[in-house]
Amino acid sequence: MSVVKEQDHQNNQAGQTAMKRLSKPIKVWVTIAQVLTIFSALLAFVPYLALVWLGDIFLSVQMAGEQLRAEQVHEVVELLIMAFLSRLFFHALSLIITHFADMKLRFVIRQQIVSRLSRVPLAWFSQTDSGKIRNAVQDDTKTVHTVVAHAPVDVLNGVLSPLVLLVFMFVVNWRLALVGVATIPLYFFLQGLSMKDMGPKTAEMNRHLAKVSSSMIELVAGIKVVKAFGKTGEAHQNYQEATKDFSQAYWEWCAPLIGLCSVAGELISVPLLLLINLGGGALLFVAGFASLPQVLACTLIAIVLPVAISSVANTTWSYQMAGAAAVRLCNIMDIPVIPETNSPKQPNGLTVQVQNVTYSYGDTRALNDVTLTLKPNTITALIGPSGSGKSTLATLIARFDDPQSGSICLGGVDLRDISSQTLYNNIAFVLQDPMLMNASIRRNISLAKPDATMDDVRRAAKVAQIDDYIMSLPKGYDSVLGTDCLLSGGESQRISIARAILADAPILIMDEATAFADPDSELEIQKALSTLIQNRTVLVIAHRLNAILGADQIAVMENGNIVAVGTHQELLHHPHYQALLRQGGFPDDKEGEENHE
Ligand SMILES: Nc1ncnc2c1ncn2[C@@H]1O[C@H](COP(=O)(O)OP(=O)(O)OP(=O)(O)O)[C@@H](O)[C@H]1O
DSSP: OOHHHHHHHHHHHHHHHHHHHHHGGGHHHHHHHHHHHHHHHHTTTHHHHHHHHHHHHHHHHHHHTOOOOHHHHHHHHHHHHHHHHHHHHHHHHHHHHHHHHHHHHHHHHHHHHHHHHTTSOHHHHHHSOHHHHHHIIIIIHHHHHHHHHHHHHHHHHHHHHHHHHHHHHHHHOHHHHHHHTTTHHHHHHHHHHHHTTHHHHHHHHHHHHHHHHHHHHHHHHTHHHHHHTTOHHHHHHHHHHHHHHHHHHHHHHHHHHHHHHHHHHHHTOHHHHHHHHHHHHHHHHHTTSOOHHHHHHHHHHHHHHHHHHHHHHHHHHHHHHHHHHHHHHHHHHTSOOOOOOSSOOOOSSSOEEEEEEEEEETTEEEEEEEEEEEOTTOEEEEEOSTTSSHHHHHHHHTTSSOOSEEEEEETTEEGGGSOHHHHHHHEEEEOSSOOOOSSBHHHHHTSSOTTOOHHHHHHHHHHTTOHHHHHHSTTGGGOBBTTTBOOOHHHHHHHHHHHHHHHTOSEEEEEOOOTTOOHHHHHHHHHHHHHHTTTSEEEEEOOSHHHHHTOSEEEEEETTEEEEEEOHHHHTTOHHHHHHHHTTSSGGGHHHHHHHO
16 A cells, blocks of 8 residues: 555544544434434335335226226325325434434534643643634534534435335336446446545645645735735745646546546436436336336436435545544544642642753753742742743743643642642733733733622723723723724733732732833833732743842743852852843843942
């Protein structure tokens, strides 16, 4: 087997396994619906039986030159009504059950995803494209639920009904049955021929399609940057090349299909089937091998058989598509989660101890045997070059993830032994990413204290220097972010500061992030931050010299290590510290430094 075929086969297997796993919660319901479908399918032949029966009655009455009497057709009509009602009952019941299963499945999948996402490390979200999660919750769930809940019933019906009709045809008249199915083997042969090597070709076409999508996203997402550098033509060119490649692949994919499929389609088309079956039927009738009602019934069956067969083929196709979606959903459901302790302990005090912590993102070592203590009511400034591990250390203290080795303790208790409720009652954070939700401003601010009054929320917003702005919005605190208003970087930061102020946690982890702010709001953010840090244990990723000078201790990071810890005075002669000051990481306070010395 070629590598591509092997890969396709493996993908297919993985898809089937994922579908089986997802269908578990509704297995019983789908099985009940299948049983009802079997009953319904078994009755599929009754109308044709009635047709033959009625035809025989009509003919015999006509031959005898008599008048047709109602009682002669009573039994047939009763049989027809009974069969119709039973089929309707089984079919309707099976539909109700599959729709119920369908709803249940959607609910279960979405619930499992949400429950999983609420337990995955916060760090996972910063590494994962949110579009991927949205696709899984919306599109993949939609693709999977229809197939998982409906396909087993539809396929069973699609296979069993034609089978029953086929058996019926052979029972009624095997010669007519042979005429009825005469074109089907040739149809399958041509279809098989056209589908040969379709797997790898479809995979290749999907690859090209993905390229078109990504170059389109690239074009739209980067249009501002690209335009600013006058490279619009280049970005268009990437997209044009991708679409050209896709057109080529698409043509190679569908060209062999066109000829063979159209011939195959003709073989099961109604005019041809009528011609063959009525023609063949007429010959058999003349030869005395078939009656007129038999010819009529078998011709009608011969026409409906291919429709049922092709509906099964379509369902099989959507089964394959759903396989890939099911794998993506299972991958999300299997994201490793942050374990929540079953026997939480209460921290004894507010000292934060980072002990021999090592942390890697995949193969990238971000922290290397880091040890640091944050004493209660002190400010620790974390400084170091870009990529030295400052954000990683700060976010581990807020348990965005667990270290691979070493421990982080709050009040002498490992964070892993503290409930998340207790942890986030004690630790608040203001990071570069303000972490705002598409909810009202009030809800965003009161996230850690949902029962806070409007006065509390406004008080926090006032300290964060954002109350005036919020009140100037038409809907004030009820404005929904992203819908009623769009915030600047500085405004978002001040909302996140207001949230931390309202949370009033004794420990504060913050990135002195003025990076997004414009010069006007920088001053306001600094004001808000200086109020926020009063009387708290603070770890600040410092970007200004003033923040460093005001700290009780400064930790200097380099390549994932803490290379020096001390006060400004103690570190003045440390080469790393000197280098950081010299390199101009803190350009705004040269005077401050001199005054301090
Ligand atoms: N999500 C991630 N996936 C992979 N590697 C990462 C990720 N985040 C950070 N890193 C890597 O980990 C190391 C430490 O990064 P970190 O963001 O903690 O440094 P930093 O000192 O905060 O940098 P900066 O000042 O630029 O924000 C770097 O080598 C970085 O490339």
